[in-house]
Amino acid sequence: MICTRSLTYQYPAERAIAFRDLNIDTGSQFLLLGESGSGKTTLLHLLGGLLKTQSGTIEVHGTDISKFSEAELDHFRGKHFGFIFQRNHLLAALTVEQNLLLAPYLAGIKQNHHRVEEVLLQLGIADQKRKRIQELSLGQAQRVAIARAVLNKPSVILADEPTSALDDKNCDRVSELLVSVAQQNQATLIIATHDQRIKNRICNLIQL
Amino acid sequence: MNLFTLIFSYLKSRPLNTLLNILLLALGIAMITVLLVFNNQMQAKITDNTKGIDLVVGAKGSPLQLILCNVFHIDFPTGNIKLSEADKLAKHRLVKNAIPLALGDSYQNYRIIGTTHAYAELYKVExxxxxxxxxDMExxxxxxxxxxxxxxLGDTFSSAHGLSVDGHAHEEHPFVVKGILKPTNSVVDNxxxxxxxxxxxxxxxxxxGVAVKTDSITASVLVPTVSTSDSTREITALLIKYRNPIAAIQLPRYINSQTNMQAASPSFEAARLFSILGVGIEALTGFAYVLIFISALSIFLALYNSLKERKYDLAIMRSMGASRSKLLLATQIEGVSLTLCGSMLGIALGHMVLYLFTILVSESQTSGLNAFTFYSEELYLLAGSLVLGMVCSLIPSVQAYRTDIHNVLAGNG
Structure with a gap:
């Protein structure tokens, strides 16, 4: 359950963005729609604790994260959130498997190789485990990024334009996987996008 | 997955750069190690060899030559002194004891020294x-x-005149080996x-035509088998130990001005020699530090540039729960592991170079240089490289610490 109350954010020398109050049930899936510059990313980063709350409150599973310190946010993020971005942001120096294992390591959770297998299987890229990131196609890389986001079984998956960089075929594939993998892992899914192609997959909309 | 796998993967992802940085530092450290070991062993050798010798008295000439010849046995004699004069000096009230040295012959480039058992005792030989x-002839x-x-034992050989193999051989007077000494790590070994x-x-x-006068009245103090008045007998030098500190002031002056012999202090001449060699050693040390500085700069640049490329990595790692301090630590360890690898390789390299030197250069075999003696200064080198690594990665790691995850991940940074 994610609730926000009177959340606003102001960038230096810009007008403040006021967000409407949100109530998002656990396990539900939402699309965050809006023009670019409307604050989609800002809201997503606020929800995920990547950006410190200026005013208002954000409650995630009954915990008010708006008052958290930076270190507390780091810890909370690792345990409860999975992030997917427009670019996959995988670590090129590591293999697919190492990239995935980084998630539990950094979150301070036990590293489970079976879980890595399981997630890769869910995403249909089990055969890519030992490959380096440079050897993957764009679509494969984005799927690895999704695998990394769901590996720790986070309660919330926040995706920021996850399909914008992909062609139609890959977009379809990735968005379908994203939705099904979130369901399989009982995670709340919030996708910020202006990509019309995935609108028909998710019916809950938040218009900014 | 852990911090070390991560750092190792990063280093491995740019192998040439990593190798270059490690090698550059290793060269500098190796050079310092070689100089350190060489310097330490030389100094130790000089102190060992001059122990118990306060003054060397010989024919007039270069004092440095006198010391090099009669203490370290690497230069040629300055000439001879009359036994009768040496005897007079040996009986001087400021002299505690005096050891005669007669040089002039060698076997296979190794010097034959005519002396007394006191010389063997001086170096505590066993x-x-x-x-x-x-x-005689033993x-x-x-x-x-x-x-x-x-x-x-029991081998006989004939000596060659002078100090080289091709000197005139004294075949009519063979020597017989009566004993072999244990290694003393001093000049006596050679x-x-x-x-x-x-x-x-x-x-x-x-x-x-000059016969030994067997009917002499007073036997020589230094060589009791001959008379002190035998004016034909000569020796090369006299090693003197002072009776008291006053001797250090009076005796050299007395010898240099009142006799036609000269006196030289081994410690003084050795110090003088070292100050001459020191210029070369300092120049090499300076060059080694330049190498280390350049490698430090190179490591800094490598880290700084890779940190720029890695800003997304850093941000994504933060999003996965890594704390700022963990990323700071990771960057520090990356720098430190480079410098530590470099300095360990450098120390190993330095000792290997010395080892090769001792087996390839024949002069170094007789010098008793030991390539595998380690000194506490080498620990300082390791500690220093640790600090160097931390300094090199200071700015990059602060950058890593300050990564603004929101801006980077939103694509604004």
């Missing part, structure tokens, strides 16, 4: 086999000589010891 020399050989020339009389006997032919 016998490995056999005994010390007792009568020798006791140093450990290195015995090993490299392969001399055994010497063949005998009595003064043997040296005279070998050279007797050039002094035909």
């Amino acid at each position: 016998l490995a086999r056999g005994e010390l020399w007792h009568s 020798v006791t050989v140093g450990a290195t000589v015995a090993k490299l020339v392969n001399l055994k 010497l063949i010891l005998t009595n003064v009389g043997s040296i005279w006997q070998v050279h007797e032919h050039s002094e035909t």
